[in-house]
């Protein structure tokens with residue numbers, strides 16, 4: 001390794017290769033397979049990283065079937081279809097058709113970034129948690145701009161109340177030492193992605209984690225390709241032995257078929273609703289409504305109920321306008337269950 005980035009090689013493990021992918025190969029393939037992790041998807045070409053360094057491959061299926069973070073097997077310059085993903089982040093595509101659009105694959109942890117000020121919004125955090133649940137990624141909550149408020153811990157406590165198991169970090173993203181609090185989630189071949197509103201500090205955190213600032217990043221891209229571009233940088237190595245995925249779509253994720261994720265985040269309400277007299281109770285004016293009773297006796301926060309309603313309504317709206325939603329939904333549910341199982345396994349190992 002001569003310092004030139006193009007010569008850098010990685011072991012499969014450090015690229016994020018796990019048993020999940022090994023299991024998909026038969027005995028013959030394992031010996032000869034050339035696994036490649038995709039780092040950028042172009043119109044007719046795929047960039048990837050292999051044990052032997054960066055490669056450029058020709059797709060064997062539509063390029064829209066591939067996502068940054070996918071694993072493929074290379075046969076010469078030909079890429080196989082993507083291996084079955086461990087996790088999959090999709091969003092509702094812009095425009096009338098509203099197809100599900102792949103954002104990224106095999107992201108281990110989805111960091112939900114919010115600042116400790118105007119941006120802090122419990123309903124939005126719940127949306128992102130639902131999204132993480134649906135994608136199969138483990139959620140991590142990062143509260144930035146701790147240096148700009150007096151009561152950062154208060155924000156952390158309110159966020160923690162969403163789920164006791166949720167890791168919550170409070171940082172001043174501009175401080176490199178504080179940014180390294182995210183290192184455990186992007187070390188040892190682990191892949192991290194950041195979501196959150198504009199201006200909350202995602203770029204600042206990513207630059208610290210990858211050891212680049214915008215200026216040097218631009219210069220390096222000029223050097224490598226002879227033109228100014230950051231498209232090759234969708235999958236970037238961190239200083240800690242892991243990966244960051246940052247695609248344009250990652251920044252504006254919307255809910256898609258997130259029902260299961262919503263159910264998980266609002267499981268307390270669903271448990272209460274199980275006690276309603278009518279199975280299809282709308283919790284409006286029906287007799288024997290356990291949800292309204294819980295609000296009346298103070299066990300359920302009415303604001304939380306209305307956030308749940310809003311999210312459900314929005315999700316229904318999104319889902320109805322999505323063509324192919326059923327097939328995709330089934331596939332997502334499967335991934336979601338696998339992700340949950342994997343998450344449990346991981347927690348057990350800690």
Ligand SMILES: Nc1nc2c(ncn2[C@@H]2O[C@H](COP(=O)(O)OP(=O)(O)OP(=O)(O)O)[C@@H](O)[C@H]2O)c(=O)[nH]1
Nearest residue numbers: 144145146171172173174198199200201202203204
């Ligand atoms: N004081 C303080 N400033 C911060 C912090 N995090 C980010 N900023 C500043 O907020 C501004 C926006 O930060 P970015 O990292 O560009 O935010 P972003 O989330 O990448 O925004 P988009 O690129 O629009 O998605 C910059 O001026 C940062 O220096 C923080 O924790 N404390």
Ligand SMILES: [Zn+2]
Nearest residue numbers: 276281283289
């Ligand atoms: Zn009810």
